[in-house]
Amino acid sequence: MAFNAENKLGELVDNEAAYAVLLKHWPKLGTAGPMLNMGRGMSLKQIAGFPQAELSADTLQAIVSDLENL
Structure with missing residues (x-):
């Protein structure tokens, strides 16, 4: 499955590899x-x-970049 924004x-x-990418760049998600x-x-x-998500455009792009490589 291809992932993107x-x-x-x-x-x-729900996808173990994708969740690991999320936590790598957006650790706040683990305590949401x-x-x-x-x-x-x-x-x-x-x-x-x-704004309360604290997910900047740069962080989003880093997440998407890693997700596209899964």
Whole structure:
């Protein structure tokens, strides 16, 4: 499966390799708790639009770059 910024967070979290990429660049995700469940149906691109996600454009690009190489 090819991954990109349009993938839903739930798809990425449910894939072990993709989840490892997320945690590498966005360690806050590992402590998101209930917020993680709320974001499962949203794409990474959508989530990056929320300031409280603390997911910068540079971090998003680094995540996407690594995901594309899985």
